[in-house]
Amino acid sequence: MTPLLDHLNAPQLAAVTLPPAHALILAGAGSGKTRVLTTRIAWLISTGQVSPPGVLAVTFTNKAAKEMQSRLAAMLPINVRGMWIGTFHGLCNRLLRAHYRDAGLPQLFQILDSADQQASVKRLLKSLNVDDEKFPPRELCHFINAQKEQGLRAAAVEAWDDWAKKRVALYEAYEAQCQREGVVDFAELLLRSYELLERNEPLRRHYQERFRHVLVDEFQDTNKLQYRWLKLLAGGGAALFCVGDDDQSIYAFRGADVGNMADFEREFKVQNLIRLEQNYRSHGNILDAANAIIKNNPSRLGKNLWTEAGSGEPIRIYESYSDGDEARWIVEEVRALQRDGHTRAEIALLYRSNAQSRALEHALFNAGLPYRVYGGLRFFERAEVKHALAYLRLIANTEDDTAFARVVNFPARGIGARSLENLQDAAKAAGSSLHAAISQVGGKGGTSLAGFAQLIVKLREAAHLPLPELVDHVIELSGLRAHYQNEKEGQERLDNLDELINAAASFVAEEGTPNQDGEITGEFGNDLSSFLAHASLEAGEHQAGEGDDALQLMTVHSAKGLEFNVVFISGLEDGLFPHENAVSPRFGGHLPAQQVGGSQNSMNEDKGLEEERRLMYVAVTRARQRLYLSFAQTRMLHGQTRYNLPSRFVDEVPEELVKWLTPRAGKGGFAVPSAPTFQRTPRRSESSSGSGFRIGQTVMHAKFGLGVIINAEGGGSDARVQVNFGNAGIKWLALSVAKLEAA
DNA sequence: TGGGAGTGCTTTTTT
DNA sequence: AGCACTCCCA
Numbered sequence: 001m002t003p004l005l006d007h008l009n010a011p012q013l014a015a016v017t018l019p020p021a022h023a024l025i026l027a028g029a030g031s032g033k034t035r036v037l038t039t040r041i042a043w044l045i046s047t048g049q050v051s052p053p054g055v056l057a058v059t060f061t062n063k064a065a066k067e068m069q070s071r072l073a074a075m076l077p078i079n080v081r082g083m084w085i086g087t088f089h090g091l092c093n094r095l096l097r098a099h100y101r102d103a104g105l106p107q108l109f110q111i112l113d114s115a116d117q118q119a120s121v122k123r124l125l126k127s128l129n130v131d132d133e134k135f136p137p138r139e140l141c142h143f144i145n146a147q148k149e150q151g152l153r154a155a156a157v158e159a160w161d162d163w164a165k166k167r168v169a170l171y172e173a174y175e176a177q178c179q180r181e182g183v184v185d186f187a188e189l190l191l192r193s194y195e196l197l198e199r200n201e202p203l204r205r206h207y208q209e210r211f212r213h214v215l216v217d218e219f220q221d222t223n224k225l226q227y228r229w230l231k232l233l234a235g236g237g238a239a240l241f242c243v244g245d246d247d248q249s250i251y252a253f254r255g256a257d258v259g260n261m262a263d264f265e266r267e268f269k270v271q272n273l274i275r276l277e278q279n280y281r282s283h284g285n286i287l288d289a290a291n292a293i294i295k296n297n298p299s300r301l302g303k304n305l306w307t308e309a310g311s312g313e314p315i316r317i318y319e320s321y322s323d324g325d326e327a328r329w330i331v332e333e334v335r336a337l338q339r340d341g342h343t344r345a346e347i348a349l350l351y352r353s354n355a356q357s358r359a360l361e362h363a364l365f366n367a368g369l370p371y372r373v374y375g376g377l378r379f380f381e382r383a384e385v386k387h388a389l390a391y392l393r394l395i396a397n398t399e400d401d402t403a404f405a406r407v408v409n410f411p412a413r414g415i416g417a418r419s420l421e422n423l424q425d426a427a428k429a430a431g432s433s434l435h436a437a438i439s440q441v442g443g444k445g446g447t448s449l450a451g452f453a454q455l456i457v458k459l460r461e462a463a464h465l466p467l468p469e470l471v472d473h474v475i476e477l478s479g480l481r482a483h484y485q486n487e488k489e490g491q492e493r494l495d496n497l498d499e500l501i502n503a504a505a506s507f508v509a510e511e512g513t514p515n516q517d518g519e520i521t522g523e524f525g526n527d528l529s530s531f532l533a534h535a536s537l538e539a540g541e542h543q544a545g546e547g548d549d550a551l552q553l554m555t556v557h558s559a560k561g562l563e564f565n566v567v568f569i570s571g572l573e574d575g576l577f578p579h580e581n582a583v584s585p586r587f588g589g590h591l592p593a594q595q596v597g598g599s600q601n602s603m604n605e606d607k608g609l610e611e612e613r614r615l616m617y618v619a620v621t622r623a624r625q626r627l628y629l630s631f632a633q634t635r636m637l638h639g640q641t642r643y644n645l646p647s648r649f650v651d652e653v654p655e656e657l658v659k660w661l662t663p664r665a666g667k668g669g670f671a672v673p674s675a676p677t678f679q680r681t682p683r684r685s686e687s688s689s690g691s692g693f694r695i696g697q698t699v700m701h702a703k704f705g706l707g708v709i710i711n712a713e714g715g716g717s718d719a720r721v722q723v724n725f726g727n728a729g730i731k732w733l734a735l736s737v738a739k740l741e742a743a
Numbered sequence: 744t745g746g747g748a749g750t751g752c753t754t755t756t757t758t
Numbered sequence: 759a760g761c762a763c764t765c766c767c768a
Contacts, residue, residue: 061757089758113758186758221757254756353754358759375756412744537758557755579754615755638753639759 004042004075008035015274016040020049020213020239023272024265027243028305029290029621030281030563037217037243038068042075044213052078054212056233057085060221062538064561065090068217084211088226089186089537092193096184097533102203103196106182108396108529110403111536115381117141117185120402124170124177127424134163135170144171148187149225149255151194181399181433187225194229208236219244219264223255227263240268246301247294250557250615252607261301279305279621281563283312286627289653290620296652297610305621314659317650318630323356323571326632327363330568333628334369334551337566344370348552348564350619352577355637356570357553364551374554379540384484384493385500389535391474395460396529399433408434411483414448423449467527468505475501503540507531556619567623569616572631573644574726578612616649629653633696633708643696643710645726693721693740700743704728 005013012032015025016039027033041057044050059065065086072080084091093111096103112120121137121144124130147157154172159165178184184192197204214234216222219242222230234240242264249258264270279287287305294300320326334347349360349371357373364371379385387410393403409415419441427437438453455478462473475481475497484490484497508527511534552564556577571577583605620627631646693699697709704725711722719735733740 087758111758114756189758251756253754355753355760414744416744539758555755576754581754611755636759 004039004046008032008039009278011274011276011278012036012039015276016043018241018272018274021272022240022264022268022270023242023274024219024261024270025241025243025274025276026301026303027245027276028279028303029245029248029618030279031276031305032280033243033245033276034064034067034071034217036276037215037241038071038075040241041213041215042072045076045078050212052080052083053210055083055085055215056091056211056213056238057083057215057217058088058091058230059085059217060087061561062087062090064217087537088229089189092189092229093533093537095193095196096189099196099200099203102200103192104179105184105192106397106399108182108526110183110393110397110400110529111189111533112178112183112185112402113381113536113539114141114186115386116183116402116536119406120177120181120183120185121170121174123401123405123424124174127428128170128173130166130170135167140167140170140174143167144174145185145187146255147171148191149223151191151225151228177401180431181401182397183400183402190225190229194225194232197229197232204232205236207233208238211236211238213241214238215241215243217243220246220249220258220261221251221256222260224257224260227257227260231267240264245303247297247303247614248560248618250560250611250618252611275303277303277305279307281624282307282621283309283625285311285314285657286620286623289315289627289657290617292654292657293613293620293649293652294617297613299610313626315653315657316626316628316659316661317653318628318661319646320630320632320662321634323359323632323635324363326570326630327359329630330360330570330628331363331367331369333568335367342566344549344551346565347568348554348559348562348566348622349568349570350554350556350559350622351569351571352556352579352615354555356576359636360553360570369551370548371551371553372548374552374558379496379499379503380535381539382493382496384480384496387480388471388475388478388497388500389532391459391478391480392471392528393532394435394456395463395470395474396532398435398456398460401427401434404434407478408449408452411479413452413479415452419447419449463528467508467531468501470528471501471504504531507534556615559622560618563622563624565624566626566628567619568628568630569619570630571635572629572647572650573635574647575642575644576635576637577616577647577649578609582608582612613649643708643724645706645708645724693735693742698743699723700741701725701733702739704731706743707731 005016008016012035015023015036018040025033025036027036037057041055044055045052057068059068069080069083069085072083072085084094086094096105096109100107100109118137118141121140122132125132125135125137125140147154154168154175157168157171159168178188197207211233214230216230221244230240242261244261246258246261249256252258265273282290284307287307288311291304318326318329320329330349334344337347338344351357351360354375361371361373380389387407390403390406393400394407398404405420408420422441423434423437426440427434430437430440435453435456438449441449459474459477462470462477465473480497481494484493487493508531511530556569629650631644631650633643635642635644693709693712695709695712698706699709700706701723704723705728707723707725707728709721710724710730712719714720717736720732721735721740722730722732723740724730
């Protein structure tokens with residue numbers, strides 16, 4: 001056998017060497033999914049079953065795409081850069097650049113990221129005099145994207161009442177605006193290339209015949225449109241090889257549809273369904289805990305992870321009085337781990353929502369422990385960088401109103417709201433871009449607007465410069481550099497602008513097209529245009545301190561795909577994790593009435609809870625050697641102290657796998673008595689101490705079960721307490737009536 | 744034009 | 759509580 005296939009286990013080997021037919025690979029966490037995917041491609045190519053151009057491999061993140069590429073490069077003696085391996089959006093961009101005319105786009109079309117899209121919608125609402133209270137840009141974007149992800153253009157969207165009709169009209173107007181400006185948003189990349197292939201038969205044939213093997217990573221995260229896109233591309237007899245894990249589907253909230261897995265199996269009559277269940281990452285106890293948790297989800301394709309590694313250490317569970325105490329305990333534990341030889345970078349602190357990082361950061365900072373928080377602003381999303389990019393976008397395309405509006409008066413050059421309004425009116429009347437409208441609003445010499453027009457002309461004259469020099473030039477001439485030099489805290493921003501020049505230089509070095517005298521070459525247009533696409537499609541993972549030995553702080557969502565020797569999952573409290581909004585969804589207020597009521601609601605609740613449980617499953621399976629779970633009785637959230645019950649997910653971990661670091665909590669209740677410092681005098685009464693209860697105490701009610709006292713008022717025979725019963729809700733109870741017992 | 748005060752929001756997020 | 763955003767005034 002080829003060395004390629006060495007060290008694969010039986011199901012992995014079976015998956016890698018499947019005949020060219022459709023296949024669904026159910027790959028559990030840590031089961032070697034990327035390995036199977038890349039080895040499959042390498043095997044197909046090295047055995048001559050397909051040539052590199054015949055392969056299309058899709059992932060969701062740039063990181064995953066790069067990982068796949070570098071692994072392939074190590075396995076194959078060929079240049080893998082020419083292969084079609086990338087993200088859905090990256091590949092669609094590639095397709096549209098190559099066939100921009102057929103797709104009805106200008107050659108140098110620009111890509112709007114989510115922030116650009118929102119700005120664009122906002123500008124649209126303003127120009128149409130639409131009340132943005134009634135149609136919040138954020139929500140409108142969400143609506144537009146959701147339609148596109150269903151494959152629906154405005155004309156195809158059904159609307160019954162005036163409000164819905166208006167929304168659809170705005171969708172249409174937004175489309176027209178984007179088309180005029182020559183920009184596309186993320187969802188548009190997908191939809192536009194889908195339509196291109198669907199409507200253009202020769203082109204579709206071409207690609208269908210070209211791609212013999214289509215491979216998909218993280219298939220459970222695909223949305224409806226992505227699945228249709230795949231079906232279309234594989235429609236010419238290509239073998240569709242989908243790898244995914246329904247138990248790790250945690251993005252339904254943004255349109256991912258696990259149902260695609262079952263649909264794929266049915267629609268393609270998939271004969272080859274292979275389960276990768278041997279886990280190479282975690283010790284047995286951790287896997288057993290994960291299996292036990294996920295088993296509570298009724299709708300699964302079914303899978304049970306196992307390992308040859310020993311059972312390892314027990315799962316450690318810690319109960320604390322407050323979020324602050326929890327954080328301080330973690331600090332102590334991390335110090336102990338360090339003494340035992342663990343490096344900080346191999347320890348992850350996971351939490352359900354970003355707000356929870358504050359307490360952790362506070363404790364880590366005070367303890368002087370280096371840490372790194374993932375998920376903040378990324379490089380290309382920084383304001384100063386976006387400003388510079390906006391100038392660059394105007395060089396590539398003066399019609400780009402989003403870019404124009406962003407920098408027309410930044411740095412300030414005396415173009416106020418008044419003159420901008422006039423300009424927008426003129427542009428609207430003439431159906432032109434803001435830039436083109438300058439000449440119409442007395443943009444003759446002398447005015448500030450004319451000065452800006454002059455600036456753009458000058459910048460465009462420099463377009464022939466090598467990209468890094470062009471970027472430098474733009475930063476200088478636009479006045480951005482001077483602006484930040486004058487700013488007190490501007491140094492970091494200046495550094496970022498310099499970093500942008502570096503980014504341009506390395507981009508050209510790695511992916512640039514040969515570019516003589518500014519001529520447009522290659523399928524991506526020129527360097528400038530492809531660099532701008534790169535900036536939109538890859539917001540820039542790299543952050544300061546990447547290589548440092550620092551604790552890794554992130555949400556469970558961002559931890560997907562990663563692994564660590566030691567994992568802490570903190571904030572395991574009902575309401576937080578599972579999140580209350582997922583379990584009892586608050587409806588946005590614009591849904592048809594019938595969707596809010598009865599069975600729909602509980603169905604939504606189940607769906608929500610199941611996704612939360614998958615999230616917990618993802619969190620648990622990040623750990624290799626040691627897993628800590630922790631929860632706190634009180635937590636500061638949104639400026640208020642909350643009293644939560646332990647997460648039901650804690651109860652779902654089998655007792656025999658657990659080592660309690662604090663006295664074991666009862667099912668759904670607390671074990672550790674509240675700290676003595678927790679004597680709070682209720683605001684509207686002297687005290688409720690005469691009743692024998694105190695705030696924070698866990699109590700038992702005959703009907704509602706276990707709960708925590710979160711507030712009290714009145715006194716003596718009139719004493720009332722507010723109790724959080726978790727599932728049963730939060731209730732005010734009169735102590736003289738309700739039969740409450742200390743639990 | 745820019746800063747200070749007032750207001751409202753707050754799950755998860757890649758591209 | 760903290761942050762982003764808006765509005766208003768000097």
